[in-house]
Amino acid sequence: xxxxxxxxxxxxxxxxxxxxxxxxxxxxxxxxxxxxxxxxxxxxxxxxxxxxxxxxxxxxxxxxxxxxxxxxxxxxxxxxxxxxxxxxxxxxxxxxxxxxxxxxxxxxxxxxxx
Amino acid sequence: xxxxxxxxxxxxxxxxxxxxxxxxxxxxxxxxxxxxxxxxxxxxxxxxxxxxxxxxxxxxxxxxxxxxxxxxxxxxxxxxxxxxxxxxxxxxxxxxxxxxxxxxxxxxxxxxxxxxxxx
Numbered sequence: 001x002x003x004x005x006x007x008x009x010x011x012x013x014x015x016x017x018x019x020x021x022x023x024x025x026x027x028x029x030x031x032x033x034x035x036x037x038x039x040x041x042x043x044x045x046x047x048x049x050x051x052x053x054x055x056x057x058x059x060x061x062x063x064x065x066x067x068x069x070x071x072x073x074x075x076x077x078x079x080x081x082x083x084x085x086x087x088x089x090x091x092x093x094x095x096x097x098x099x100x101x102x103x104x105x106x107x108x109x110x111x112x113x114x
Numbered sequence: 115x116x117x118x119x120x121x122x123x124x125x126x127x128x129x130x131x132x133x134x135x136x137x138x139x140x141x142x143x144x145x146x147x148x149x150x151x152x153x154x155x156x157x158x159x160x161x162x163x164x165x166x167x168x169x170x171x172x173x174x175x176x177x178x179x180x181x182x183x184x185x186x187x188x189x190x191x192x193x194x195x196x197x198x199x200x201x202x203x204x205x206x207x208x209x210x211x212x213x214x215x216x217x218x219x220x221x222x223x224x225x226x227x228x229x230x231x232x233x
Contacts (some may be wrong), residue, residue: 035222042205042223043159056220088157094219101209102149103221105159 004106025093137206
């Protein structure tokens with residue numbers, strides 16, 4: 001079965017640089033979620049999109065923005081990177097017509113800011 | 115706001131034995147979902163088991179089962195016949211039910227319990 005795809009899997013950036021993370025949800029899934037997991041921490045919700053519209057917003061810094069495109073893939077744009085942005089970034093997708101609406105996670109993008 | 119508490123930062127169990135991981139949550143919602151996710155050293159988030167709050171019957175998935183006590187707001191995970199591959203961080207998670215179609219709520223995670231299965 002197809003899974004959530006995230007690219008790149010690893011990314012190294014310098015402080016103040018910009019990064020773009022991409023997410024390709026499971027086919028026919030209509031909702032995408034972004035989570036940030038710092039070292040030794042639990043995942044924290046950043047933002048979500050339903051049918052290409054922003055549906056909910058969590059603890060996402062103003063330096064970050066995201067969107068979902070017509071083909072349902074999503075991108076998380078991160079500017080003015082800080083050392084504290086180093087984390088594992090997960091994308092998850094779900095299908096709202098599926099009852100439980102369980103979220104399936106991608107493998108994550110490990111971002112290191114130097 | 116909802117909160118999820120996992121009071122056991124670390125636990126260990128001998129292979130083939132049974133272990134129970136605790137989770138409590140706080141919410142004023144009546145309709146919601148609860149999940150246990152497993153995160154092995156690969157850092158992949160894997161759904162282990164799920165429970166709908168309106169269902170009284172405890173969910174079971176092979177060697178994994180839950181004890182869902184809605185009034186007590188407790189949702190513990192029991193792993194039977196523990197295997198070395200069960201070694202991982204386990205996260206309890208809450209998701210609010212959003213009715214009327216459209217998007218659903220995001221997951222709120224506990225701090226996790228690191229489980230080590232010893233041979």
